[in-house]
Amino acid sequence: MTTHPAIELAGLTKRFGDVVAVDSIGLEVGVGELVSLLGPSGCGKTTTLNMVAGFLDPDAGDIRLHGQSVADRPPHKRNSGMVFQSYALFPHMSVFENVAFGLRVRRLPKAEIERSVHEALAMVRLDGLHDRSTQQLSGGQRQRVSLARALVYQPDVLLLDEPFSNLDAKLRVAMRAELVEIQRRAQVTALFVTHDQEEAMHISDRIVVMNAGRIEQIGSPTDVYRRPESVFVADFLGEANLVEGRIAAATAETATVETADGLQFRAETTKPWSNGDACWLMVRPEHLVVCADTDPAPANRMHGTVKSHAFLGSAHIVQVEAAGRDWSLKLSDSEWTPVAPGDDVAIGWNAPDCVVLNA
Amino acid sequence: MLKYRLPPLLVWPATAFLGAFLVYPLLLTVAISFDEFSALEGMKPAFQVGHYKTLLTDPYYHGVLLDTLRISLIVTLASLIIGYPLALWMTRLEGVWKAIAMFCALAPLMISVVIRSLGWLVILSDTGVINQLLLATGIVSSPVRLLYNEFAVIVGLTEALLPFMIISLLVSLQAIPNSILQAASVAGAGHWIVFRRILLPLSLPGIAAGSLLVFAIATSSFVTPRILSGGHINMVANVVVDNFLVTLNWPFGAAVGILLLIVVLLVFLLQHWLTERILGRYR
Numbered sequence: 001m002t003t004h005p006a007i008e009l010a011g012l013t014k015r016f017g018d019v020v021a022v023d024s025i026g027l028e029v030g031v032g033e034l035v036s037l038l039g040p041s042g043c044g045k046t047t048t049l050n051m052v053a054g055f056l057d058p059d060a061g062d063i064r065l066h067g068q069s070v071a072d073r074p075p076h077k078r079n080s081g082m083v084f085q086s087y088a089l090f091p092h093m094s095v096f097e098n099v100a101f102g103l104r105v106r107r108l109p110k111a112e113i114e115r116s117v118h119e120a121l122a123m124v125r126l127d128g129l130h131d132r133s134t135q136q137l138s139g140g141q142r143q144r145v146s147l148a149r150a151l152v153y154q155p156d157v158l159l160l161d162e163p164f165s166n167l168d169a170k171l172r173v174a175m176r177a178e179l180v181e182i183q184r185r186a187q188v189t190a191l192f193v194t195h196d197q198e199e200a201m202h203i204s205d206r207i208v209v210m211n212a213g214r215i216e217q218i219g220s221p222t223d224v225y226r227r228p229e230s231v232f233v234a235d236f237l238g239e240a241n242l243v244e245g246r247i248a249a250a251t252a253e254t255a256t257v258e259t260a261d262g263l264q265f266r267a268e269t270t271k272p273w274s275n276g277d278a279c280w281l282m283v284r285p286e287h288l289v290v291c292a293d294t295d296p297a298p299a300n301r302m303h304g305t306v307k308s309h310a311f312l313g314s315a316h317i318v319q320v321e322a323a324g325r326d327w328s329l330k331l332s333d334s335e336w337t338p339v340a341p342g343d344d345v346a347i348g349w350n351a352p353d354c355v356v357l358n359a
Numbered sequence: 360m361l362k363y364r365l366p367p368l369l370v371w372p373a374t375a376f377l378g379a380f381l382v383y384p385l386l387l388t389v390a391i392s393f394d395e396f397s398a399l400e401g402m403k404p405a406f407q408v409g410h411y412k413t414l415l416t417d418p419y420y421h422g423v424l425l426d427t428l429r430i431s432l433i434v435t436l437a438s439l440i441i442g443y444p445l446a447l448w449m450t451r452l453e454g455v456w457k458a459i460a461m462f463c464a465l466a467p468l469m470i471s472v473v474i475r476s477l478g479w480l481v482i483l484s485d486t487g488v489i490n491q492l493l494l495a496t497g498i499v500s501s502p503v504r505l506l507y508n509e510f511a512v513i514v515g516l517t518e519a520l521l522p523f524m525i526i527s528l529l530v531s532l533q534a535i536p537n538s539i540l541q542a543a544s545v546a547g548a549g550h551w552i553v554f555r556r557i558l559l560p561l562s563l564p565g566i567a568a569g570s571l572l573v574f575a576i577a578t579s580s581f582v583t584p585r586i587l588s589g590g591h592i593n594m595v596a597n598v599v600v601d602n603f604l605v606t607l608n609w610p611f612g613a614a615v616g617i618l619l620l621i622v623v624l625l626v627f628l629l630q631h632w633l634t635e636r637i638l639g640r641y642r
């Protein structure tokens with residue numbers, strides 16, 4: 001028996017009038033994997049998820065769950081579970097009945113329903129609340145009921161559309177860790193939609209970065225953050241200092257980028273570049289350092305003037321004007337040597353810490 | 360949950376209005392219903408239950424009451440059965456189409472009942488559209504009697520009261536978020552189960568309100584029954600009107616009115632009890 005991916009999207013396309021909401025996307029999600037669809041508002045995340053769930057018919061392409069095409073199956077015949085941003089609990093049913101719904105629909109014996117519901121409620125740490133009305137629950141509790149309701153019948157895939165965005169900031173972070181643990185324990189394949197890059201980085205095995213209906217990049221959180229393949233991805237995930245330029249010299253592992261005003265920066269790269277290629281250079285604020293004159297020079301180094309400084313608790317954000325543009329530095333509090341606006345400083349970064357991107 | 364407290368001033372106009380035009384006339388009606396009446400001397404203040412006795416013992420009035428209840432019940436069920444799918448379909452529409460559908464559903468309210476009943480006269484008569492169609496297609500050889508009977512009254516009342524049902528249903532159907540229906544459907548529920556376990560219980564308050572509204576208005580209608588039954592069928596309200604306007608027997612008319620009010624209140628209680636019981640089964 002060959003093993004198929006749990007979810008397979010091939011050339012999936014959806015149009016709303018003139019708008020191409022989802023533009024021929026392809027994706028494979030392995031069994032038990034947690035994959036996030038990440039992108040700005042309106043990039044087609046919900047539309048993609050709704051097609052997988054069966055609420056929307058694709059205009060082109062195919063959706064396969066465990067190797068079986070489900071494109072012409074209605075939602076109730078796809079054996080998937082879904083968690084909604086708005087919880088979408090059944091207001092006329094108790095917590096128990098909400099969770100039991102998928103089992104009752106499947107006509108399971110009473111005793112088994114009872115047992116499975118209690119197991120599912122225990123999994124989301126809501127045991128004892130089964131008699132409550134859903135109106136008597138907090139937002140976090142409601143979302144956990146909704147998670148239990150989606151998992152209790154052991155769906156082939158779990159679909160989540162911004163499930164935590166109605167929760168307050170602290171709870172949102174706590175729920176992330178909890179979701180990952182529950183997903184691991186239930187061994188369910190999950191497709192998670194979010195526009196919060198930190199959330200995606202925190203929970204995902206892999207991240208699918210979307211932009212305007214297309215997939216920009218697929219990779220592990222480390223991959224998409226450290227080795228973005230486009231300016232969009234570099235900019236969307238975290239902060240980025242971006243400089244436009246051309247390749248001045250290139251070998252198999254290194255490239256020298258020259259800006260329009262003649263500055264040269266060295267970078268390590270795995271892509272083959274030719275002289276004269278238009279490109280962007282990206283370096284994360286946390287990879288920029290303030291260097292003393294005695295430091296062994298980092299590969300790339302400039303002199304500049306501190307424009308501003310802000311203390312965020314765990315880090316300091318410093319803006320430095322150098323080589324005619326602003327550079328953003330993020331310095332950890334433990335390595336902080338005080339600088340003040342107006343100070344002359346040398347800043348720099350190492351060649352492996354920056355990325356050369358296609359223009 | 361904290362309730363926002365309305366300043367008492369806001370409630371005064373409504374209280375005053377209801378007091379002056381509902382409670383006071385109602386008490387007056389109750390008082391009159393115990394008065395004496397004779398054709399020669401008219402009304403005389405008294406306290407006797409003769410009118411109620413007549414109402415409860417005379418088979419003629421039993422007939423009127425039963426006719427009224429039966430017709431109103433059928434009209435209520437018919438408008439529910441026609442109105443529910445229509446209202447459900449309307450919740451799916453968007454933008455201009457919704458506005459147009461809404462207008463079409465509610466437009467009948469802008470035309471007087473008299474005119475609409477006269478319209479049905481034209482449609483249902485022996486030479487009307489329906490009979491012409493039946494004759495032309497050879498389904499029948501002589502005109503079917505559609506007018507001046509209970510059927511005509513039911514058709515006329517259903518058409519007249521349908522908007523009330525649709526409005527009530529729309530209000531409760533529109534309050535059901537789409538995501539709840541989607542959640543049920545992903546969990547494995549087909550259309551029928553989504554309808555029975557989610558849509559129906561969540562729209563029950565609308566069904567109850569619409570049914571009560573239609574039933575109450577049907578029991579108190581008198582123009583449509585008079586015109587479409589050609590005077591053959593007397594509903595309770597016809598008896599009230601005749602006593603107040605024709606024989607001038609106000610006390611008896613008042614007693615009939617009070618009886619009708621009691622019946623509607625009983626139906627309301629029954630409806631409330633039923634709704635609660637049904638909803639309780641889902642919890």
Ligand SMILES: Nc1ncnc2c1ncn2[C@@H]1O[C@H](COP(=O)(O)OP(=O)(O)OP(=O)(O)O)[C@@H](O)[C@H]1O
Nearest residue numbers: 016019021039040041042043044045046047048195
């Ligand atoms: N029912 C619809 N009719 C018309 N256009 C739609 C419809 N649903 C979505 N769109 C359009 O399709 C595009 C993608 O929408 P989608 O809801 O998938 O975005 P999203 O990535 O989920 O965004 P968000 O983060 O705001 O939820 C948007 O341009 C949106 O305006």
Ligand SMILES: [Mg+2]
Nearest residue numbers: 045046047161
């Ligand atoms: Mg969305």
